[in-house]
Every structure is written in C-alpha cells, then in structure tokens.
Amino acid sequence: MDADEAQAREYLAALVSGPEPIRPGQPALAVPEQRAEVVIAVARRLALKAAPRPGTGAGPNPAPELLSVAEALVVDEHPAAADWSAADRDRLVGWVAVLIEHRGEDGVQDLVRALAAELRDEPGGSR
Incomplete structure (x- = not known):
C-alpha cells in the first residue's frame, strides 16, 4: 500500500466514523440556503426520477454505505443544515x-441546480 492509498483510506474512515460538526463558512458549491422542507422535496423529486422505485413504502432505500457519504459530503455541507431538525x-x-446511487456526482449537481431554480421561482427570489 503506498502513501496515497493509506491517506485515502484514513480520509474515508474518518468520513464514515461519525458526523463532522457543522462549521460556518462557504460550502464547496454555490448552494442556495433553503428550508429543509424545500430541499427534501426537491431531492425526493429528483431521486424518484432517477430511480422510480427507490424503496418500499414512502421512503428511500439506498445502499447503506451511501448514507454516510450523502450525509458528510452533501447534507452537512448545505449552508442551512445547522438550522434543520435531526x-x-x-x-x-x-x-x-x-x-448518488443512481446518478453519482451528476445527481448532486442536479440537486444544486434545482435548488437554485427553486429559489429563483420563489416570490421575492433573485431572478
């Protein structure tokens, strides 16, 4: 195992070991602040489009190993995440x-674009 591989393993282990505290500052992507309900609705719509039957019942059923990735790299990075309920x-x-399971990084980019469009379409939103 070379040094880069060891460093990558340490990084991934740290990601899945537990939630990172939410820190103030700019996110990696220009993600518009939105209420949790709006972000959930947009993500749900896109997920159902990507995987028409993502689970049994009303909720999603992703590969379990992707939950930590989604939390650490997407949800925790949203600028309003600290204000949302658990x-x-x-x-x-x-x-x-x-x-992420069905669209990878493209799914995350679709979510960011859809959230920006949602903000523009809101009354009083930037146009």
Whole structure:
C-alpha cells in the first residue's frame, strides 16, 4: 500500500466514523440556503426520477454505505443544515443517497441546480 492509498483510506474512515460538526463558512458549491422542507422535496423529486422505485413504502432505500457519504459530503455541507431538525436531516440523507446511487456526482449537481431554480421561482427570489 503506498502513501496515497493509506491517506485515502484514513480520509474515508474518518468520513464514515461519525458526523463532522457543522462549521460556518462557504460550502464547496454555490448552494442556495433553503428550508429543509424545500430541499427534501426537491431531492425526493429528483431521486424518484432517477430511480422510480427507490424503496418500499414512502421512503428511500439506498445502499447503506451511501448514507454516510450523502450525509458528510452533501447534507452537512448545505449552508442551512445547522438550522434543520435531526429528522429532516435524516430524511434528506436518504433521498440524497438514492441520487448518488443512481446518478453519482451528476445527481448532486442536479440537486444544486434545482435548488437554485427553486429559489429563483420563489416570490421575492433573485431572478
């Protein structure tokens, strides 16, 4: 195992070991702040489009290993995540994991674009 591989393994182990505290500052992508309900609705719509039957019942059923990835790399990075309830965050993690499972990085980019469009379409939103 070379040094890069060892470093990558350490990084991934740290990601899945537990939630990272939410830190103030700019996210990696220009993600518009939105209420949890809006983000969940947009993520759900995109996930259902990507995987028409993502699970049994009303909730998502992604590959379990993607839940930590969705939480650490997408949900925790949303600028309004600190204001959301744990239940809202958990719901969003599931839908984002379905997006990642079926669309990969493109699913995350679709989510960011859809959230920006949602903000523009809101009354008083930037146009």
